[in-house]
Amino acid sequence: MDDVRPGREHVLHLLAEPGEVRGQDGRCDQVFGHGFRLLLMTGLPALGAQDRALYPNRCAFSAPRRPTGPEEESPMISMLLFLLAFLCIPGGASATDADREARWAEQVQETLVVGQAVWLEAGGRKVFAVLTPAESAPPHGGVVLVHGMGEHPDWNDVIHPLRLGLAERGWTTLSVQMPVLAADASPTDYAPLIPESDPRLVAAVNDLRARKLDPVILVAHSLGTNMAIACLAQHPRLPLDGLVLIGTPRLQGKPPLDPLPLLARLTLPILDLYGSRDFDFVRGTAAARRKAVHRGGNRHYRQVQIEGADHYFRGLEDELVTTVDAWLERVRRDKGRR
Structure with a gap:
């Protein structure tokens, strides 16, 4: 089942x-x-x-x-x-909490040491993001980072290690503020909000393309993976070379909370990464994700379990960055052979 x-x-x-x-x-x-x-x-x-x-x-x-x-x-x-x-179960909502986004932007900017704040034009509004240039020249490519539910572009778990670690390994990263709700919101509350992520992700990909970065790959965590999958299913021609899904939840409800039907429509290279100690609704649905992709005919899909890792890869940040970087380099090499 x-x-x-x-x-x-x-x-x-x-x-x-x-x-x-x-x-x-x-x-x-x-x-x-x-x-x-x-x-x-x-x-x-x-x-x-x-x-x-x-x-x-x-x-x-x-x-x-x-x-x-x-x-x-x-x-x-x-x-x-x-x-x-x-x-603590809240009522529903259908628009991002702009005040909370503003607070996140202020806090991150005040503490930002590596990287710079940028603002993207997305869906008729300014969206906060953190650009971290690659430490090597020329860059290996660009990476759009997508955080999880209720977080910000420099979140301490998963996103911050990837933002800095991938830049150290030669990738320019652009970590984007995704739509957020009140702190007690549930994924069900986020369902009608997920379409708001589309223009943000499109703007982020186009921003890296405008910086002449190639390849460009999207790396998402937790509920951010649902947002990314929904966006790519809606925009199959988005100039993206790969997708990294970290801790993809399969929740009850229709897509995008249940990402399987949309995941089956994607044809670009995908790395599906999760930990052996991840939540049941991630780890326990790994086989279903794999079957959905194979049913869709995508032969560029790889699923990797990191032994000992929880949903946030605490204590295994280096292994997370190394695993993602190795896959990014593989996509880069494969594209160079075409």
């Missing part, structure tokens, strides 16, 4: 996307949300270093101390998480 229903792990992940809790300066909504996601996923971990690394000294939020002793695995934790999962 191909369809896998999201379980508690999925619900907790959704609830734990960045929250609107702010520090004394009115910002810092990412710091709380990201730490809360770790709290939900693992029980009561230490929340300090990773979540404060991107925005140091910004927020008055202090992480709870991890209890010790026999109470550490208290069933009260499970009950609390269960209640949170059903008390």
Whole structure:
């Protein structure tokens, strides 16, 4: 049975996307949300270093101390998480949260050390992105980076390591702000919003083409993969040379939440990457994704599982970058032979 229903792990992940809790300066909504996601996923971990690394000294939020002793695995934790999962389900929405996008842009620009802020014209509006030039000349090509649900173009998990790591290996990266909703929104709420991602991705690809970069490849993570698949199915002539899907979720509902019907329509080279410790709705649907692509006749598809990796590749960032870079180089070589 191909369809896998999201379980508690999925619900907790959704609830734990960045929250609107702010520090004394009115910002810092990412710091709380990201730490809360770790709290939900693992029980009561230490929340300090990773979540404060991107925005140091910004927020008055202090992480709870991890209890010790026999109470550490208290069933009260499970009950609390269960209640949170059903008390925090939001209503639907159909337009991006422009204020939240503006906050992300401000925060990222203030902390950006490598790379530069750029603004793309997409769908009649200015869209924030981060351009990171390749460290080698000439560049090997261009990469459009697409983050997951409720995140920003320099998100600490997956996107930031790829943005810098691929640039170090010779690829110019353009990481684009995708449409976002309130912090407690679910993928179901994002479904009507996904078409808003189309003009952003088209603008990003065209921007890299205008910079004379070739090949141009799109690399997407989590719900960003659903956005990317939907866009490419809608724009089959988009001048793109490859697609990297990292942690592709198959959620209940019609496309693009269930990406299989659209995935079967794609003919460009695809790398389908996921971790052995990924969520069930990613790992458990890997075979279904592979079958869908093969039914569509795409012979340029490769699926790779990274042993020990979770949905965010924490602790395996170098292996993530190395795996993606190796595949990008393969696409580059194959195109050079044509």
